[in-house]
Amino acid sequence: MWFKDDPAFHTLYPVELSQMARRHWTPLLVARKAARFLVTQPGDRILDIGSGAGKFCLAAARECPQGKFTGIEQRRNLVDYANQALEITGLTNVEFLHGNITDLNFKDFDHFYFYNSFYEYIVDSEKIDDQISFSSDLFNYYSHYLYKQLCKAPEGTRLVTYHSLETEIPPSFQLVATEINDQLKFWVKL
């Protein structure tokens, strides 16, 4: 029932969180398309870089039960909401980690999803909250960090971006398809 459409999914969250969905959480249609591209074989490990309240991972895990989905999120309360939603849905191929993307070893993952997670460091409106610091320095730092991780990824690594500014994507990633007015992009490392 939660995966019927976006409003149904948002009933997994408190009202204030569901009100952020339009701006901050991946639409179900996007998550499904991304999951089908990212999971190429059983057991593929997918990382959501900045997983928020867990919507991408949960929807993707439901769409592709043969994939394993991990979300890393710096805001503790969002990780708690994601874990509550995970428990309700009963999905077993998802985990949520509390931490910074810089805490992770990207080699532990096969493919990646990125919904413009660093944009909030440089935009003034519609922030999730004021728990963290915002600055263009942080935007540049995290974008460059992700760029370097993706440079080290092996050939064949897949990446899906949604509303990305593309500063974090190395030239070694080839754009293979776009959808939703070019906002959803599918990339493969050469």
Ligand SMILES: C[S@@+](CC[C@H](N)C(=O)[O-])C[C@H]1O[C@@H](n2cnc3c(N)ncnc32)[C@H](O)[C@@H]1O
């Ligand atoms: C636009 S939301 C996307 C949420 C989720 N991927 C989805 O699509 O439903 C981006 C999230 O990235 C998180 N984030 C930003 N920078 C981060 C960092 N350096 N480490 C961990 N999480 C980060 C933010 O806290 C925010 O919750």
